[in-house]
Amino acid sequence: MTVDGTTSGTASAMTDATASTAAPPGGAGRGGNRRWWALAAICLSVLVLGFDGTILNVALPEMAVQLHASTGQLQWIADAYLVVFAAAMLPAGLLGDRFGRRRLLIGGLVLFGVASMVGTLADSSATLIAVRAVMGLGGSLIMPLGIAILPSLFSPAERPRAVAIMTAGMAIGMPLGPMLGGLLLNHFWWGSIFLINVPLIVIGIAACLWLVPESRDPSVPRVDPVSAVIGVLGLAALTFGIIQGPADGWGSAKVVAALVAAVLLLGGLVRRERTQPNPMVDFTLLADQAYRWSSVASVLVSFVLAGGLFVLPQYLQSALGYDALGTGIRLMPLMAGLLVAARAAERLVHRLSARWVIAAGLLVMAAAMLLGATTSGGDGYGRTAIWLSLLGLGTGFTMVPAMGAAMAALPEDRAGVGSGLLQTLRQSGSAIGVALLGSLLAGAYTARLTTGRLPAAAAHTARGSVSAAQAIARAANDPALALSARAAFVHGMDLVLLACGIGAVLSAALIAWRMPGRAGGEAESRA
Incomplete structure (x- = not known):
């Protein structure tokens, strides 16, 4: 999302x-x-x-x-x-x-x-x-x-x-x-x-x-095709390494090679762009503290939200048993909270400052994720609706002021390239969030799943995803496998949400400490 x-x-x-x-x-x-x-x-x-x-x-x-x-x-x-x-x-x-x-x-x-x-x-x-x-x-x-x-x-x-x-x-x-x-x-x-x-x-x-x-x-x-290719390959290598880590082992040659290549490619991209007279990615914009820390906040919230939204639909459908339409309807508290907060965020920024609104929004996100991390296998949708609403509120109070503060920190003649860098960083945060937190989910789910006496091929398929395990359990009339898959997935989801919650708390502290104070949309200090 x-x-x-x-x-x-x-x-x-x-x-x-x-x-x-x-x-x-x-x-x-x-x-x-x-x-x-x-x-x-x-x-x-x-x-x-x-x-x-x-x-x-x-x-x-x-x-x-x-x-x-x-x-x-x-x-x-x-x-x-x-x-x-x-x-x-x-x-x-x-x-x-x-x-x-x-x-x-x-x-x-x-x-x-x-x-x-x-x-x-x-x-x-x-x-x-x-x-x-x-x-x-x-x-x-x-x-x-x-x-x-x-x-x-x-x-x-x-x-x-x-x-x-x-x-x-x-x-x-x-x-x-x-x-x-x-x-x-x-x-x-x-x-x-x-x-x-x-x-x-x-x-x-x-x-x-x-x-x-x-x-x-x-x-x-002119577009620098070398920089464009390096950027695509670097992000792809990083994502591949993170996703394949749980499956192949973090020490496997394939994963290590991908992660090393990612570091070399992305590091090379930064170095190349810093030496270009007309860079495609202008990293000098990050010298401005207001822009830099607003961008960091946008990346952090994108990372946390991407991980949460990757696990939620699978939980609602495979663990709680809702169909696709029921899942869509039950995600609405998140959207409702986001829209309410987005409308109120601008007024709060003028009354307080972007820094404190963003930090507070991250704390609300942290509270939502930590509440979600206490989910047990026997819980129903009621608890989920509560923390989804909180997650939407926190996202609205974080993302909207962060994006606005970043753009307000830029002179008009650099607004376009500044928004481009911001979006690139934010989308990269989302991609890494899905990769890293999805890998945490996969590792925890596989470790907890009990496949019993299933044939090797069916057991391998069941370990691939909770949806596959539930389908096999229905076909084989195996309630023990269904219960094990649900418990294993909820355990993995709790770990993902716990990681997101801890990350949001640390992010709130970082923004409150480092981001310049902003009142009424004007920067009070710059680097």
Whole structure:
């Protein structure tokens, strides 16, 4: 799941001086109301990204059964999208500046739509992982170029409202995802969660062609393909090493090689970008304390939330026995808490400061996770609803002020590249959260599961995921296996939530100690 307070673009996308804009059909320039219809077209384009992450979560248990996917493969189905999305976002924004933002936005929609159609026909975990990677590439074009088009449509005074509307357009998709996914899965096969993207994308492409003007800035620096490739390979190697660790052993040659390669590649990327005259990833932005610690807060909350949302749908379906629609509905307390907190966060930041609101939000998240970590095998949904609501409140009070504080710390001419770096770091945090916490879950579940006298092949499948174990237990009429799988999964989930809770407490202390005080959205101190 992705919770965005702002989106990514490039530096030139946020300034009028560098953007050369063709008038849209029907005169949808700044002087006409049609620009708001153009904004609606852009919102429709990002809507699919809003519910794609949350709709996938409710489908993971069904995928585990139908595709015979292990927990590690489920992690890759989620992470293939996140890794490519994070690594490809910055070069995608630069390509749009150079060759046409609307053109590449539409290209991203086409890529996302084609991958979604292929995903409906996937018959193996490997195929679906590849599809998700292509969807991540399409998403990396849609997200930054959607916001990069806004300066060609709106004056500086109107731009904050336009960005807020676009962000809301994506946020609307998040609570719709679990419910829509559950509804589809109750009546159709799991591939329908990808098929639903197609009509929305077709409408979005038509609306962009008709309403959105083309704009570009040929003066931007060329995309550095070496840096782009290093970034993708480094994140992929890190994710692979973390996911394969529990299965192959942390000392295995494959895992050690992947982690060493990740360190060398990502370290090389940082060094290369720091020496480039026009870097694709401008790490000097992190010298500003307000930006740096707001970015750290965004990464930390993304890490914690990604791990929690990876285990929750599996718990609701495989441990508590709800169907996909029931699971989607029972995730709504999280979304409700998030929306309530997001509305109140801005007022609290003006009254107090971003630092204290973010730190308090992290503590609320910690309380939610620690309460969730006390779940036992006999507990029902009531306890889950309580800590889900708290988790939503904490997320809203953390993510929205953190994103806003990071962007407020940047000068206008660096807002685009700053938001791009922030989004790349945040998506990387989500990918690592799924990989690391999913691996903790897999290791704990496998260690606790008792397979009894199952044949070797069935026992191996049962150890792959709790959904597979429950399916085998039903087929073999083996209640002991079902009870063992539920207890083992709840144990693993508790460890994941405990790790998230401890991490959130430490994060709150770090933000309260290191982040500069901010009042009314203005930085009181800078590095």
